[in-house]
Amino acid sequence: MSYTQKIECSVSSCAHNCLEDGTCRLDRIKVKPCTMLGNDRSPEAETACGSYNYVGELNTVERIGRGNM
Numbered sequence: 001m002s003y004t005q006k007i008e009c010s011v012s013s014c015a016h017n018c019l020e021d022g023t024c025r026l027d028r029i030k031v032k033p034c035t036m037l038g039n040d041r042s043p044e045a046e047t048a049c050g051s052y053n054y055v056g057e058l059n060t061v062e063r064i065g066r067g068n069m
Contacts, residue, residue, distance in 0.1 A: 015053040026051055 007024035009017055016025045030050035040046070 009049075011049070011052065013055055014049070015055040016051065017055075024051075 007026065007029055008022060009024045010022050011017055012019060014024075017023075018025055028051075032048050032050040034046055034048050038045075
């Protein structure tokens, strides 16, 4: 079976986020339940991207690999 799938993500602090179109560069992600739920069952509070990788202090040029264009 062949299909095309896109992962849209607006978490710009993640190293896998493509700043140009707001998509994830990974071909799959792992979604995990959050451990500090309390009574909040909103999607934001209940799930976390296990594939998230903090980008640190890289600037936009370094993140999208465009150098001197």
